[in-house]
Amino acid sequence: MPGIVGWVWLVVLLPFIGFLVNGALSFLRPRAKDAVSIVGVGSVALAFVLSVAMALALAGSHAEEGFVVTIWRWIHVGDLEIDLAFQVDALSVIMLLVVTGVGLLIHIFSVGYMKADDAYPRFFAYLNLFVFFMLVLVLGAAFPIMFVGWEGVGLCSYLLIGFWYAEKANADAGKKAFIMNRIGDFGFLIAMFMIFGATGSLAYHEVFAAAPSAFVVDGNSITLVTLFLFLGCTGKSAQIPLYTWLPDAMAGPTPVSALIHAATMVTAGVYLIARTNVLFAMASVSSVVVASVGAVTALWAASIALKQWDIKKVLAYSTISQLGYMFLAVGVGAIASGVFHLVTHAFFKALLFLGAGSAIHAMHHAYHATHTHDDAQDMRNMGGLRRWMPWTAGVMWIATLAIAGVPGFSGFFSKDEILAMTFARGHEDMVFYVLWFVGTLAALMTAFYMTRMMLYTFHGPNRTGASEQQHLHEVPWVMTGPLVVLAAGSILAGVMNLPEVLPFHGWLHQWLEPVTAQGDFYRREMHLTAGTEWLLLVLATVIAAAGIVGAYRLLRPADLLPAREAEPETGFGLVLLRKYYIDELYDTVVVRPLVWLSEKILWKGVDAGAIDGAGVHGAANVTRGLGAIGSWLQSGQLGTYVFIFVIGVVVLLRAMSGS
Amino acid sequence: MLLGPALGLSAILFTIGVAGVMIRRNAIVIFMCVELMLNAVNLTFVAFAQQFGPEGQVIVFFVMAVAAAEAAVGLAIILAIFRHRETVDLRDINMLRG
Numbered sequence: 001m002p003g004i005v006g007w008v009w010l011v012v013l014l015p016f017i018g019f020l021v022n023g024a025l026s027f028l029r030p031r032a033k034d035a036v037s038i039v040g041v042g043s044v045a046l047a048f049v050l051s052v053a054m055a056l057a058l059a060g061s062h063a064e065e066g067f068v069v070t071i072w073r074w075i076h077v078g079d080l081e082i083d084l085a086f087q088v089d090a091l092s093v094i095m096l097l098v099v100t101g102v103g104l105l106i107h108i109f110s111v112g113y114m115k116a117d118d119a120y121p122r123f124f125a126y127l128n129l130f131v132f133f134m135l136v137l138v139l140g141a142a143f144p145i146m147f148v149g150w151e152g153v154g155l156c157s158y159l160l161i162g163f164w165y166a167e168k169a170n171a172d173a174g175k176k177a178f179i180m181n182r183i184g185d186f187g188f189l190i191a192m193f194m195i196f197g198a199t200g201s202l203a204y205h206e207v208f209a210a211a212p213s214a215f216v217v218d219g220n221s222i223t224l225v226t227l228f229l230f231l232g233c234t235g236k237s238a239q240i241p242l243y244t245w246l247p248d249a250m251a252g253p254t255p256v257s258a259l260i261h262a263a264t265m266v267t268a269g270v271y272l273i274a275r276t277n278v279l280f281a282m283a284s285v286s287s288v289v290v291a292s293v294g295a296v297t298a299l300w301a302a303s304i305a306l307k308q309w310d311i312k313k314v315l316a317y318s319t320i321s322q323l324g325y326m327f328l329a330v331g332v333g334a335i336a337s338g339v340f341h342l343v344t345h346a347f348f349k350a351l352l353f354l355g356a357g358s359a360i361h362a363m364h365h366a367y368h369a370t371h372t373h374d375d376a377q378d379m380r381n382m383g384g385l386r387r388w389m390p391w392t393a394g395v396m397w398i399a400t401l402a403i404a405g406v407p408g409f410s411g412f413f414s415k416d417e418i419l420a421m422t423f424a425r426g427h428e429d430m431v432f433y434v435l436w437f438v439g440t441l442a443a444l445m446t447a448f449y450m451t452r453m454m455l456y457t458f459h460g461p462n463r464t465g466a467s468e469q470q471h472l473h474e475v476p477w478v479m480t481g482p483l484v485v486l487a488a489g490s491i492l493a494g495v496m497n498l499p500e501v502l503p504f505h506g507w508l509h510q511w512l513e514p515v516t517a518q519g520d521f522y523r524r525e526m527h528l529t530a531g532t533e534w535l536l537l538v539l540a541t542v543i544a545a546a547g548i549v550g551a552y553r554l555l556r557p558a559d560l561l562p563a564r565e566a567e568p569e570t571g572f573g574l575v576l577l578r579k580y581y582i583d584e585l586y587d588t589v590v591v592r593p594l595v596w597l598s599e600k601i602l603w604k605g606v607d608a609g610a611i612d613g614a615g616v617h618g619a620a621n622v623t624r625g626l627g628a629i630g631s632w633l634q635s636g637q638l639g640t641y642v643f644i645f646v647i648g649v650v651v652l653l654r655a656m657s658g659s
Numbered sequence: 660m661l662l663g664p665a666l667g668l669s670a671i672l673f674t675i676g677v678a679g680v681m682i683r684r685n686a687i688v689i690f691m692c693v694e695l696m697l698n699a700v701n702l703t704f705v706a707f708a709q710q711f712g713p714e715g716q717v718i719v720f721f722v723m724a725v726a727a728a729e730a731a732v733g734l735a736i737i738l739a740i741f742r743h744r745e746t747v748d749l750r751d752i753n754m755l756r757g
Contacts, residue, residue: 636754639749643681
């Protein structure tokens with residue numbers, strides 16, 4: 001094992017130290033913002049440098065299986081043996097680089113974005129804590145370690161969504177995210193118990209080694225295990241039916257949305273399936289479920305994004321949609337393609353969120369300077385921002401072209417590969433052709449709604465207001481710098497895994513070979529002829545072009561009115577704006593009955609009635625009744641006492657003499 | 660000697676005493692009834708002393724000494740109650756009622 005890999009614990013520890021220092025500073029020196037920036041950014045930067053060194057060491061070591069570094073014995077009870085161990089292999093190194101690399105850029109951006117916030121040290125403490133838990137999640141060498149990270153990132157997500165907790169809506173959004181994730185975590189836990197029951201271990205390499213003998217291929221038990229695992233994924237990665245928390249999670253600061261709710265945490269579900277791809281490969285039914293849910297989510301969320309006015313809501317639904325693509329990929333068994341899209345998406349979606357953050361930052365400043373109280377996130381209040389913010393507009397266009405799938409940009413290669421892989425399995429089962437069509441339709445919508453967002457935000461006339469316009473300006477370099485780096489990533493990340501018809505193809509595919517090899521044994525070879533592949537590439541290009549040009553032709557940014565003057569939506573547009581009324585549906589079907597049950601039955605019936613009435617008050621009433629009898633005997637009348645006393649004596653005498 | 664009539668008289672006196680304590684309300688009268696019961700017992704002791712030797716008579720002296728002490732303390736208490744409440748009716752003196 002290369003020496004540097006033994007230092008993997010330091011990668012995890014550094015952000016945690018950052019959390020401790022920043023947490024202490026938030027209490028002791030809340031104004032020491034420079035120190036907080038150095039600690040917060042520095043700890044992640046060091047972790048990133050170490051991660052790069054570790055990736056290079058792994059690449060040079062020719063160790064196919066990767067390394068497991070055991071730190072200490074954690075839980076040893078009976079047959080259960082869990083060591084605190086970190087796994088450095090092809091898959092975790094990719095995640096490591098994404099988390100620390102994109103995380104570092106977002107930390108730097110936050111220095112500028114959060115500069116004026118009073119709770120600056122607290123923000124960086126939470127952000128460092130998140131990176132720590134995310135690293136535990138991706139590096140853990142056993143399910144329980146991953147679960148610790150899984151819960152930890154959920155906690156940080158909750159803390160950061162409700163970062164501005166003084167407003168009730170933000171705190172509610174945090175609670176919603178936390179509770180919906182809890183439903184998914186239940187599935188993860190059950191799956192973990194079942195895996196331990198079947199294989200007697202929870203460490204990855206032991207579970208995967210035991211899986212072929214412990215489970216029957218396509219048997220009930222493996223299908224249940226994988227479906228429960230997938231339930232965990234739908235919670236964390238915001239898929240149908242547990243996706244509604246993610247749009248609300250936009251209540252947090254924008255860098256949080258970029259880091260947690262776009263680039264890293266929400267991809268944990270994809271990582272989980274990639275990690276356990278052996279199990280999913282053995283359960284073909286579950287794989288089809290994963291692929292179907294992914295494809296339907298991609299289309300569903302993309303259609304909602306068509307009609308949102310809040311710029312962050314558009315991006316939130318876009319994230320759900322893109323996560324759907326990743327699940328489609330891992331569902332059809334194209335693990336490398338799913339991870340590929342995860343990486344490219346981390347670049348362009350982080351860039352989109354940070355760019356939107358820049359725009360919101362500028363809008364907020366303009367409104368702040370003129371004491372206007374309009375919505376700084378509503379696209380109807382923006383328009384023409386490229387005149388003031390050329391850098392932001394430029395990089396946002398790069399990200400838009402990437403996500404829309406314009407050839408040459410990273411998103412084109414990753415999205416096309418997913419659709420091609422889905423298409424390749426079509427000859428096995430017709431359902432994959434349907435999924436391919438659904439995914440392609442979602443790609444068309446993606447190109448459309450992203451172009452719509454760009455047109456309304458950065459083009460056309462400005463709708464912010466005459467006096468507010470004077471205060472619009474480009475954000476400082478500390479914010480544009482990370483954007484430029486991410487833009488470079490959004491363009492170049494596609495090189496990692498070029499299609500087979502191009503030279504230097506499939507690097508990521510080969511890199512992940514050690515992780516996917518065992519599962520490939522159960523999967524059928526997916527191969528497309530060069531002709532079909534070219535056809536799909538051309539089709540993807542046409543789809544992207546159609547979406548972008550369609551948005552240009554159909555939308556009229558010049559006719560748009562500011563939010564306060566806009567007329568209410570009608571018809572199907574209103575249904576989309578209201579997100580298909582899913583929140584209302586969940587409220588009616590789940591939340592209200594639950595509240596009713598809790599209040600009328602559990603509170604008024606069980607708690608107040610049975611426990612309080614019979615138990616607490618009942619015991620008191622019995623005691624009081626006995627006391628009343630005793631009290632009645634103590635009449636205070638001497639004659640009565642003597643009377644009773646005499647009767648007692650007579651009875652006693654009679655008893656003694658009568659025998 | 661006349662053991663039977665003596666015990667009979669003692670029983671009658673004791674019963675009158677008990678009945679008095681139960682029925683009467685005046686503390687002084689109740690007090691007198693208690694004395695009546697004590698003296699009924701004394702009479703029993705004296706009557707049996709004829710048969711079983713002088714120990715019974717000795718006990719009577721103890722009883723008289725205790726009765727004297729009791730009378731002193733009891734009358735003092737009754738006096739104190741009367742000064743405080745201007746009545747010695749025991750129906751009204753029920754501060755220990757539960």
